[in-house]
Amino acid sequence: MEHAIARAPSERVNVRSSIPFFLLQLLPLLAFVTGVTTTALVLLAVTFFGRMFFITAGYHRYFAHRSYKLGRVAQFVMAFGGGTACQKGVLWWAGHHRRHHQFADTERDLHSPRKGFWWSHVGWILCDKYSATDTDAIKDFARYPELRFLDKHDWIPMWALGVTCFLIGGWSGLIIGFFLSNVLLWHSTFTVNSLAHVFGRRRYDTVDTSRNNIFVALLTGGEGWHNNHHHYQSSARQGFFWWEIDVVYYMLKLLAVVGIARDLRQPPARVRDPRPPALPNDHTEEREPVAV
Numbered sequence: 001m002e003h004a005i006a007r008a009p010s011e012r013v014n015v016r017s018s019i020p021f022f023l024l025q026l027l028p029l030l031a032f033v034t035g036v037t038t039t040a041l042v043l044l045a046v047t048f049f050g051r052m053f054f055i056t057a058g059y060h061r062y063f064a065h066r067s068y069k070l071g072r073v074a075q076f077v078m079a080f081g082g083g084t085a086c087q088k089g090v091l092w093w094a095g096h097h098r099r100h101h102q103f104a105d106t107e108r109d110l111h112s113p114r115k116g117f118w119w120s121h122v123g124w125i126l127c128d129k130y131s132a133t134d135t136d137a138i139k140d141f142a143r144y145p146e147l148r149f150l151d152k153h154d155w156i157p158m159w160a161l162g163v164t165c166f167l168i169g170g171w172s173g174l175i176i177g178f179f180l181s182n183v184l185l186w187h188s189t190f191t192v193n194s195l196a197h198v199f200g201r202r203r204y205d206t207v208d209t210s211r212n213n214i215f216v217a218l219l220t221g222g223e224g225w226h227n228n229h230h231h232y233q234s235s236a237r238q239g240f241f242w243w244e245i246d247v248v249y250y251m252l253k254l255l256a257v258v259g260i261a262r263d264l265r266q267p268p269a270r271v272r273d274p275r276p277p278a279l280p281n282d283h284t285e286e287r288e289p290v291a292v
Contacts, residue, residue, distance in 0.1 A: 043177025
């Protein structure tokens with residue numbers, strides 16, 4: 001790994017406000033009391049993979065990088081679905097992710113593993129510095145009042161899903177289908193910021209520490225092809241080659257077939273070619289997403 005970067009004094013975990021987060025990690029242990037039903041296991045699978053899609057296809061590839069287009073209703077559905085993953089509001093998530101790419105693995109990066117592996121995985125979320133929505137980074141989507149509403153009231157989608165899991169599967173459905181699913185989902189998506197910047201192969205000589213990690217790719221539906229992504233951020237397809245499994249992209253292709261998604265951006269052949277010389281114009285342009 002590159003040399004370490006010291007965290008600023010403001011980048012300290014707020015232990016008191018982080019207590020609910022740590023307690024939520026323990027809630028699945030209540031399964032020893034509620035038992036584990038078949039319905040709860042089905043809910044676990046549906047809520048894990050469903051929310052993984054909304055986070056990766058919606059929060060990440062659509063809202064943060066605008067790698068394809070949606071109508072306004074489908075856009076709202078993506079934002080609401082992503083909100084069920086309990087990773088704060090859509091504008092908060094996408095705005096901070098754009099800042100990550102703008103300053104990747106520098107002192108101004110929010111969650112570089114050069115500030116510590118644990119920090120990149122989860123620590124940065126638990127400090128007060130990044131608790132507010134960076135509206136300047138997400139002006140293009142902040143103009144939609146329904147998205148501002150969801151971002152401000154980010155508890156609505158997650159509570160809606162939690163209540164639904166309880167109504168369908170009772171206490172076991174809530175503990176396994178919602179809370180256990182949520183813990184697994186958190187740490188699976190967090191690996192993109194941590195593992196995919198530390199372990200894996202670097203096809204492209206990007207200015208950050210991003211790596212392609214097949215384990216993370218399989219876990220997250222394609223997000224583990226992270227060096228590809230940092231090389232060409234505006235692509236809806238992150239597995240650049242046929243052997244790089246990218247389930248989220250395959251699902252987006254299906255949405256395009258039925259007319260929900262359109263104009264899916266793909267990396268041109270010249271971008272996929274890892275041989276020097278690099279393409280400074282494309283690389284510089286894609287490093288800092290433009291908010292319009």
